[in-house]
Amino acid sequence: MEVKDEMLPDKLLIHGGRKLNGTIDVQGAKNSALPVIASALLLCDETLTLGAVPHLYDINTMKQLLESLGAQVSFENHHMKIYVPEKISYNASVELVRKMRASSIVLGPLTARCGKCLLPLPGGCDLGDRPLDFHLKALTKMGAEVELSHGSIITSVNGRLKGADVRFDFPSVGATQNIMMAATLAEGTTYIDNAAKEPEIVNLADTLRLMGADIKGDGTETIRVIGTEKLHSAKNTIMPDRIEAITYLLAGVMTEGAVCVRGIDSNLFSAVLDKMADAGVCLDIFKNEITAKYVTPLKNTSIKTMPFPGFPTDAQPQFMAFLTKAQGISIVEESIFNNRLNHVDDFNAMGADVRVTDNIAYITGVSSLHGASVHSFNLRAGAAMIMMGLAAHGDTIVSDLKHVWRGYENLIPKLRSLGAELEIYE
Numbered sequence: 508m509e510v511k512d513e514m515l516p517d518k519l520l521i522h523g524g525r526k527l528n529g530t531i532d533v534q535g536a537k538n539s540a541l542p543v544i545a546s547a548l549l550l551c552d553e554t555l556t557l558g559a560v561p562h563l564y565d566i567n568t569m570k571q572l573l574e575s576l577g578a579q580v581s582f583e584n585h586h587m588k589i590y591v592p593e594k595i596s597y598n599a600s601v602e603l604v605r606k607m608r609a610s611s612i613v614l615g616p617l618t619a620r621c622g623k624c625l626l627p628l629p630g631g632c633d634l635g636d637r638p639l640d641f642h643l644k645a646l647t648k649m650g651a652e653v654e655l656s657h658g659s660i661i662t663s664v665n666g667r668l669k670g671a672d673v674r675f676d677f678p679s680v681g682a683t684q685n686i687m688m689a690a691t692l693a694e695g696t697t698y699i700d701n702a703a704k705e706p707e708i709v710n711l712a713d714t715l716r717l718m719g720a721d722i723k724g725d726g727t728e729t730i731r732v733i734g735t736e737k738l739h740s741a742k743n744t745i746m747p748d749r750i751e752a753i754t755y756l757l758a759g760v761m762t763e764g765a766v767c768v769r770g771i772d773s774n775l776f777s778a779v780l781d782k783m784a785d786a787g788v789c790l791d792i793f794k795n796e797i798t799a800k801y802v803t804p805l806k807n808t809s810i811k812t813m814p815f816p817g818f819p820t821d822a823q824p825q826f827m828a829f830l831t832k833a834q835g836i837s838i839v840e841e842s843i844f845n846n847r848l849n850h851v852d853d854f855n856a857m858g859a860d861v862r863v864t865d866n867i868a869y870i871t872g873v874s875s876l877h878g879a880s881v882h883s884f885n886l887r888a889g890a891a892m893i894m895m896g897l898a899a900h901g902d903t904i905v906s907d908l909k910h911v912w913r914g915y916e917n918l919i920p921k922l923r924s925l926g927a928e929l930e931i932y933e
């Protein structure tokens with residue numbers, strides 16, 4: 508089933524104050540599925556078959572992008588099959604790239620496979636500037652020519668890319684993924700230093716290895732890729748979505764209930780679980796089931812977002828929502844993006860007490876929140892606004908939900924199964 512615009516409501520009406528209790532099965536990770544799907548572009552007359560692909564708006568955009576480049580894609584019941592013929596286009600559609608910034612993940616695979624890529628500039632976004640300079644510098648080091656023309660990035664290479672020693676100034680997730688993919692078809696060996704260590708990098712490397720790539724060191728700060736001429740068909744499964752799991756666990760505690768997430772390893776988000784424990788949450792971790800239970804009033808704690816294994820920026824708005832109800836003053840420092848605290852005014856409109864100075868938020872806990880009409884500024888801020896609505900007294904309307912559908916599959920039924928009362932607001 509494809510996720511289409513008309514199926515996605517723009518507003519939710521939440522009748523807050525119900526405790527969330529119960530268990531949810533965790534979806535496949537959006538941020539793993541996107542690069543893994545893009546990695547199919549490295550294939551030539553071969554097929555990549557994937558399980559546990561979440562049915563999300565962004566996944567549909569990536570599917571359309573691959574189709575527009577010439578791939579044949581089927582997607583049913585979380586199974587995706589991508590056949591990539593010998594001849595594909597290197598020209599990414601403006602319309603699709605503008606819809607989803609993560610489309611830039613086709614840059615590495617297309618440059619390696621076609622010797623060329625034309626990528627309309629995805630531009631900044633509401634999280635901040637988000638340049639692609641690390642990706643471009645690394646491709647240049649690997650022998651590609653890079654030019655910016657008429658609002659597009661154009662890469663071209665004579666023959667194959669060459670293995671190179673690449674070092675990123677910051678462990679960028681997307682740049683690590685793009686260069687790791689490009690290096691699989693390069694001539695010689697590529698070393699990526701100061702690479703991102705996120706588990707989604709490991710899921711991508713596993714997929715590439717199943718396609719015949721020679722990659723070592725993924726999950727550490729140095730990755731080595733020995734290039735090969737051709738990759739072959741493979742099957743893999745998308746890892747569970749740690750950010751979805753964190754969102755439901757925090758929503759459960761914020762509403763003074765207990766939520767269990769099933770099908771995910773706690774090591775994928777220990778930094779968040781440690782901070783939940785600091786705040787007084789009772790955690791029960793057993794194999795692939797994690798339960799977070801509200802037992803006593805929450806206590807203040809502080810976080811700073813960092814690359815993995817640090818506290819993930821994608822859980823920052825949700826954790827801040829949770830801290831609005833913790834006694835004392837908590838501090839949240841956003842160090843990955845320069846504009847990811849724009850949900851604060853809407854939090855305050857619901858009775859929270861948050862002040863921001865220089866990308867640092869100071870949160871004074873309040874005993875109760877009240878309903879209001881608020882916006883979702885981006886995917887994770889939207890999830891946080893829904894959590895605020897669930898925990899508040901009275902009714903909350905959250906609008907601009909288009910952002911939320913990019914990353915949360917079946918959010919409404921999942922929340923209802925936990926006891927939430929919410930409805931689509933026309």
Ligand code: EPU
Nearest residue numbers: 538609637638639640641642679680681682821843844886
């Ligand atoms: N950066 C540069 N130059 C570059 C690349 C990155 O300066 O060439 C900077 C960025 O501007 C940012 C920092 O490095 O300040 C980190 O950016 P990164 O490249 O790691 O982020 P990304 O790959 O664009 C992915 C996720 C984001 C997540 C970040 C950080 C996907 C599709 N997106 O983005 O997910 O926040 O890593 O972990 O994997 C989300 O799911 O809500 C989301 C935004």
